[in-house]
Amino acid sequence: MKKVLEELHNQIKELSPVARLMAVSKTHPYCAIEEAYGLGERLFGENKVQEVESKFPKMEDRASDMDVHLIGHLQSNKVKKAVTLVNSIDSVDSLKLLRQINKRAQEANIVMNVLLEYNTSGDENKSGFDSYTSIKEALIESKNMENICVNGLMTLGPLAVSENETKASFNLLKDISIRLVDETGVKLKELSMGMSGDYKIALECESTIIRVGTKIFGHRDYSKK
Numbered sequence: 001m002k003k004v005l006e007e008l009h010n011q012i013k014e015l016s017p018v019a020r021l022m023a024v025s026k027t028h029p030y031c032a033i034e035e036a037y038g039l040g041e042r043l044f045g046e047n048k049v050q051e052v053e054s055k056f057p058k059m060e061d062r063a064s065d066m067d068v069h070l071i072g073h074l075q076s077n078k079v080k081k082a083v084t085l086v087n088s089i090d091s092v093d094s095l096k097l098l099r100q101i102n103k104r105a106q107e108a109n110i111v112m113n114v115l116l117e118y119n120t121s122g123d124e125n126k127s128g129f130d131s132y133t134s135i136k137e138a139l140i141e142s143k144n145m146e147n148i149c150v151n152g153l154m155t156l157g158p159l160a161v162s163e164n165e166t167k168a169s170f171n172l173l174k175d176i177s178i179r180l181v182d183e184t185g186v187k188l189k190e191l192s193m194g195m196s197g198d199y200k201i202a203l204e205c206e207s208t209i210i211r212v213g214t215k216i217f218g219h220r221d222y223s224k225k
């Protein structure tokens, strides 16, 4: 793991010095997370609220600099739990969900960090806001949500396509971000894009957070879950 992390950090340094590495630890045991933490990683991504709850120590018992983000689709009935378990919800894909997070964060007396997920590939099976109008509406309403802080956007690149299509998808997210900042005045500093298979392209497209799982932790075995 040490070698891979070094390689990743070198590539980040070379291609986009401001970008950060998120270690996507879903399906991997907590000891793997501790190993990565011991090697200097601080930002972790998980897909499921349930898994964060069963795997990680409670928020107050974690190292204070461990930064755990939810990157998988969040169901309404898990919002209340999610706000107590993660430092950011990076997969907010509807205005309805944003309102629910605000409400639950208010009850928990915290301000929740979020990213808005945009579907840049047009793939109907992917979640995310699917029009500029809908994401802009959510961002404008978020300005009046006292318990929400929108830090940026996230997307999943299209899978198994040419480099150009991946690039188009990442460039679209960047363009949307620029336009949203311009038209709403909200500061969007994060562009979370790029995974094990396409993070280099994402770094070239000015990603600020690459989300890397397989390359760091190895293949995922879903049969055990």
Ligand SMILES: *Cc1c(COP(=O)(O)O)cnc(C)c1O
Binding pocket: 024, 026, 047, 071, 072, 156, 194, 195, 196, 197, 211, 212, 213, 214, 215
């Ligand atoms: C699993 C996952 C990743 C990491 O994917 P790898 O191909 O294993 O690097 C990144 N982002 C999201 C949203 C994921 O669900």
